[in-house]
Structures are given as structure tokens and as C-alpha cells.
Amino acid sequence: xxxxxxxxxxxxxxxxxxxxxxxxxxxxxxxxxxxxxxxxxxxxxxxxxxxxxxxxxxxxxxxxxxxxxxxxxxxxxxxxxxxxxxxxxxxxxxxxxxxxxxxxxxxxxxxxxxxxxxxxxxxxxxxxxxxxxxxxxxxxxxxxxxxxxxxxxxxxxxxxxxxxxxxxxxxxxxxxxxxxxxxxxxxxxxxxxxxxxxxxxxxxxxxxxxxxxxxxxxxxxxxxxxxxxxxxxxxxxxxxxxxxxxxxxxxxxxxxxxxxxxxxxxxxxxxxxxxx
Amino acid sequence: xxxxxxxxxxxxxxxxxxxxxxxxxxxxxxxxxxxxxxxxxxxxxxxxxxxxxxxxxxxxxxxxxxxxxxxxxxxxxxxxxxxxxxxxxxxxxxxxxxxxxxxxxxxxxxxxxxxxxxxxxxxxxxxxxxxxxxxxxxxxxxxxxxxxxxxxxxxxxxxxxxxxxxxxxxxxxxxxxxxxxxxxxxxxxxxxxxxxxxxxxxxxxxxxxxxxxxxxxxxxxxxxxxxxxxxxxxxxxxxxxxxxxxxxxxxxxxxxxxxxxxxxxxxxxxxxxxxxxxxxxxxxxxxxxxxxxxxxxxxxxxx
Numbered sequence: 391x392x393x394x395x396x397x398x399x400x401x402x403x404x405x406x407x408x409x410x411x412x413x414x415x416x417x418x419x420x421x422x423x424x425x426x427x428x429x430x431x432x433x434x435x436x437x438x439x440x441x442x443x444x445x446x447x448x449x450x451x452x453x454x455x456x457x458x459x460x461x462x463x464x465x466x467x468x469x470x471x472x473x474x475x476x477x478x479x480x481x482x483x484x485x486x487x488x489x490x491x492x493x494x495x496x497x498x499x500x501x502x503x504x505x506x507x508x509x510x511x512x513x514x515x516x517x518x519x520x521x522x523x524x525x526x527x528x529x530x531x532x533x534x535x536x537x538x539x540x541x542x543x544x545x546x547x548x549x550x551x552x553x554x555x556x557x558x559x560x561x562x563x564x565x566x567x568x569x570x571x572x573x574x575x576x577x578x579x580x581x582x583x584x585x586x587x588x589x590x591x592x593x594x595x596x597x598x599x600x601x602x603x604x605x606x607x608x609x610x611x612x613x614x615x616x617x618x619x620x621x622x623x624x625x626x627x628x629x630x631x632x633x634x635x636x637x638x639x640x641x642x643x644x645x646x647x648x649x650x651x652x653x654x655x656x657x658x659x660x661x662x663x664x665x666x
Numbered sequence: 667x668x669x670x671x672x673x674x675x676x677x678x679x680x681x682x683x684x685x686x687x688x689x690x691x692x693x694x695x696x697x698x699x700x701x702x703x704x705x706x707x708x709x710x711x712x713x714x715x716x717x718x719x720x721x722x723x724x725x726x727x728x729x730x731x732x733x734x735x736x737x738x739x740x741x742x743x744x745x746x747x748x749x750x751x752x753x754x755x756x757x758x759x760x761x762x763x764x765x766x767x768x769x770x771x772x773x774x775x776x777x778x779x780x781x782x783x784x785x786x787x788x789x790x791x792x793x794x795x796x797x798x799x800x801x802x803x804x805x806x807x808x809x810x811x812x813x814x815x816x817x818x819x820x821x822x823x824x825x826x827x828x829x830x831x832x833x834x835x836x837x838x839x840x841x842x843x844x845x846x847x848x849x850x851x852x853x854x855x856x857x858x859x860x861x862x863x864x865x866x867x868x869x870x871x872x873x874x875x876x877x878x879x880x881x882x883x884x885x886x887x888x889x890x891x892x893x894x895x896x897x898x899x900x901x902x903x904x905x906x907x908x909x910x911x912x913x914x915x916x917x918x919x920x921x922x923x924x925x926x927x928x929x930x931x932x933x934x935x936x937x938x939x940x941x942x943x944x945x946x947x948x949x950x951x952x953x954x955x956x957x958x959x960x961x962x963x964x965x966x967x968x969x
Contacts, residue, residue, distance in 0.1 A: 419840065447872060558731025587945050594946070613872060613874075615874060
């Protein structure tokens with residue numbers, strides 16, 4: 391489906407709607423006296439009806455934003471809301487953590503540290519299904535093998551340990567681990583950057599199709615503008631810890647409002663004057 | 667001081683048609699690398715690979731995940747451990763037989779050869795300032811006074827386009843942006859004045875605009891210093907703009923070795939032609955589906 395076709399409103403179904411909202415969220419690292427501000431105070435909302443792409447260079451704060459939204463990191467100031475409730479509070483209880491994990495899944499960029507090196511990848515794929523849904527191995531495997539097929543992975547590949555697979559193969563297993571949970575909102579942090587172009591196409595097609603078919607929201611964080619534009623209906627451009635532009639994908643590509651966006655477009659051979 | 671804007675020594679795209687003379691700085695013949703302990707689970711990452719690089723030549727090694735392209739760089743640099751089986755009929759660099767290098771727990775330095783990696787955050791030490799790490803690299807090139815080391819350190823920062831030298835020298839890696847860190851990495855790698863630089867995915871953590879900046883720098887600095895470059899990457903199009911020759915790898919073998927300037931016409935292998943067609947562009951936003959190698963293969967078979 392093209393970006394323009396995807397611009398049509400997806401159907402929010404009250405009960406199923408999952409929303410993450412950053413309220414004046416800020417993240418600082420390092421000593422208090424001379425902190426490094428990874429994220430300046432910002433407001434941002436994403437829900438399970440949206441497909442939002444976030445682009446920006448390394449250090450622009452886009453990964454920090456994704457980690458804060460799913461509760462993997464805590465804001466230095468401000469708060470994140472999960473369906474209106476303070477995420478930090480929700481995550482305190484086991485039930486709350488499970489509720490969040492069933493609805494929101496993050497695929498991180500560093501697959502070398504995402505898996506336990508001493509266990510097979512199948513163990514890693516079964517774990518969330520056992521933990522969140524109480525599925526036995528046979529039921530879990532049926533669901534796992536179905537997802538693997540769509541990611542061009544063979545079942546026997548996940549019977550091995552993470553070290554036996556290449557980085558690209560491990561990345562696809564990491565995506566599979568998120569999809570087997572059937573989340574309502576999928577956060578992807580640089581999931582195709584380490585993949586080769588041929589596999590990139592396969593994975594991006596799968597992600598776009600999966601999110602359309604399963605009415606799953608997508609927050610796709612990447613420094614690769616073309617791939618991000620393909621999967622998103624809205625585009626957020628970040629620079630130095632700030633959102634410098636946010637709008638419908640087609641509009642951002644055709645009529646950028648910020649000089650940095652225009653620079654990114656120019657690097658891909660598209661000259662666009664910044665709207666005054 | 668050499669200014670980075672002085673690209674008279676030749677930039678990738680401009681002189682890509684005329685590679686340097688054919689005398690080899692690096693000669694690799696029949697290189698085979700196997701990971702494992704000799705059991706049935708052994709993985710052969712490289713099979714009978716040949717590669718030649720002339721002095722000052724820029725070569726891109728392009729391939730998929732698991733194609734063996736990073737292993738090729740690590741094998742040449744001597745960074746593979748004793749538990750990896752490396753065999754070749756020839757592995758020479760600057761008239762030195764690299765096969766005689768001792769295999770130790772911490773890889774021995776190969777004089778004249780530097781390697782830089784994708785992730786500057788894990789390559790640079792987070793505890794030490796950029797200044798101390800760059801000074802170490804400069805100091806390793808020979809005996810110099812403190813003043814000379816300081817001057818040369820600042821000169822390197824200028825060469826890689828970091829003009830706010832006082833701030834950068836005092837900063838720890840996490841206090842710099844991704845693009846700045848990658849420039850520091852480049853300075854550290856080149857400060858040792860190598861004859862060959864192996865850059866493993868030097869731009870894959872950067873956005874498109876920064877990738878071009880770093881590639882401009884890589885090409886201009888190596889051209890100015892006469893340093894040969896092996897650029898390991900999955901970005902076929904970007905690489906082709908900056909190198910003389912493109913080597914395409916698949917399943918541990920070289921399937922294409924063609925001049926970058928005529929890549930589209932010269933590529934003989936269907937795999938290379940497929941890779942060229944699969945790269946997403948901004949126009950991909952209008953596509954229903956992105957083309958994949960599988961789609962192209964099916965189309966070729968149907969035709």
C-alpha cells in the first residue's frame with residue numbers, strides 16, 4: 391500500500407486502542423553539573439491506529455524517545471502515559487507490566503545483546519508466549535513458525551543459539567519475538583539498518599502488511615529516510631534531542647518545513663525548498 | 667595543515683574511472699575461513715576468496731549479512747582468534763607475509779594497517795576523553811615531544827572537520843553527536859598513517875546526509891595521504907560513488923569484481939543486478955510493495 395493510500399484513517403476500535411503519550415518528557419545523561427541532554431522537553435503521542443516514522447541522525451534522541459515510550463528507560467523530567475495512566479506506575483505491578491508487554495513491543499537495534507547467548511533462539515521466542523499468555527511449547531511453536539515464515543526464516547534456524555546466526559538473521563528473529571506476542575503497538579528501533587537491501591525489502595513489506603492486516607500501530611525509528619517513508623503515514627524528524635518537523639509523510643517529503651529535513655532529502659537526490 | 671576542503675587529490679566520484687596502478691599492496695589468494703571446532707556445526711565464512719588492492723586504491727566489499735564481508739576484513743587485519751581456522755595460498759601486505767603473524771589473545775598490530783568499525787560508541791573508550799584517545803594514536807606513530815603531539819592531534823581534528831577542538835578534545839565520546847564520533851574514529855584510524863585502511867560499515871549508523879559527509883572525508887583523506895581503502899558495506903549505491911572497484915560477495919565467495927564507474931553495465935552476476943534494483947528510494951513511499959531479490963528472481967524465471 392502506498393503512503394498516500396495509507397493516509398486514510400485506520401479504524402480505532404475503542405477498547406483496542408492503545409496509546410502512548412509523552413508529556414513534557416526530558417532525558418538527561420551524565421553528571422548533574424554538566425549533563426548531556428539527549429531529549430529536550432517534548433510532547434508526543436502515538437497510538438495503535440498510526441504508522442509514525444521517526445528519522446534523525448545517531449544522537450538525535452529518537453532511540454531515547456522509543457525507549458522512554460515503552461518504559462525501558464525513565465524520563466529525567468515529565469512522564470509517559472499508557473492509555474492515560476502513568477507508565478512508571480503501571481509497570482510497578484506484575485499485572486501492569488504484562489498488560490503493557492501484551493500491547494506494546496519494542497524491537498531494539500542491538501541484537502547481539504538482545505538474546506541470552508547460552509539459550510536457543512526458540513527458547514527466547516517461547517518465553518514471552520509462556521509468560522504473557524501461558525502457552526505451552528506446542529502452541530507457542532505453531533505461532534512462532536507462522537511468523538518465521540513471513541520473515542524468510544526457517545524453523546531450524548531458531549533451534550540454534552544466537553551466536554550461530556548472522557546479525558541480519560538475528561535481527562529478523564528479534565522482530566519475530568515481538569510479532570509472536572501480537573502487540574497492538576510495535577516500536578521498531580533501527581530494525582532494518584543492519585539488514586541488507588534485499589532482506590530490508592522483505593522485512594519492510596512484512597511490517598507494513600502485518601500492521602495493516604492486524605490493525606497494529608507502528609512507531610518506526612530509523613536514520614534511513616526511504617525505508618521510513620515507505621512504512622509510515624506520518625513522519626517525525628528529530629535533531630539534537632528535539633522534534634524539528636512532524637507531519638503527514640507525503641507532505642514532509644514534498645514540502646519540508648525545516649532546513650534539516652531539506653538536507654536529508656537532498657542527500658537522497660531530492661531538492662526541496664523549505665517552506666517559509 | 668591540510669584542509670578538508672582541499673579535495674584536489676581526488677574524490678571518489680570524480681576519479682572513479684581511473685584506478686591506481688595494478689601493483690598490489692594487498693594480495694589475498696585462496697582465503698578460506700572456518701568458525702568452529704572441527705565438528706559438524708562448523709561454519710565456513712569464506713571459501714577460496716581472492717582479492718587484490720593496489721596502493722591508494724579504494725575498493726568496496728559489498729554483500730548480505732552472513733556473506734563473509736566482515737570476516738574478510740577481520741582476517742586481513744589479523745583480528746580473528748586462534749579458534750578460527752584461516753588458510754590461504756597467499757596473504758601478503760606490503761611485501762610481508764601476513765600468514766606468519768602470531769595469533770594471540772589480543773590481536774597483534776599489523777604495521778601500516780588500520781581498521782575502523784561501524785559503532786564509534788563501542789570502539790571508543792567511554793571513560794577517556796577524545797583527546798587522550800587521539801593523542802595515543804598520534805603517539806604510536808613515533809617519538810614526539812608533547813607539543814608536537816598536541817599540534818598533530820589538533821591538526822587531525824581539523825582534517826576531519828571538527829573545528830571546535832578544545833571542546834572535542836575534552837569531551838567523552840557520549841558527549842558528541844554520532845557524526846562527530848565517527849569523525850573522531852576516522853581521525854584515530856588515520857592518525858597512524860596507515861597504507862591500508864579497512865572500514866567496516868563506517869556509515870551504517872549515520873543518516874544519509876552524514877553518511878555522505880563521512881564518505882567525502884574518507885575518500886578525500888585517503889586520496890591525499892595515498893592510503894588504500896577497503897570499505898565493507900551493505901550500501902552498494904553509496905559505496906560505488908566513492909570507490910574505484912566494487913567486489914560483491916555471496917555466501918563467502920566473490921561473485922562480482924567490477925569497476926565502480928560502470929557497475930550497472932559491468933555487473934555480470936544476477937545477484938549484483940538484483941541488489942542494484944532493491945535499494946529503497948524516496949519514491950518507495952508510493953509503492954505498494956518494495957521489490958525484493960525473490961521478486962526479481964521470479965520475474966527472471968518467468969521471462
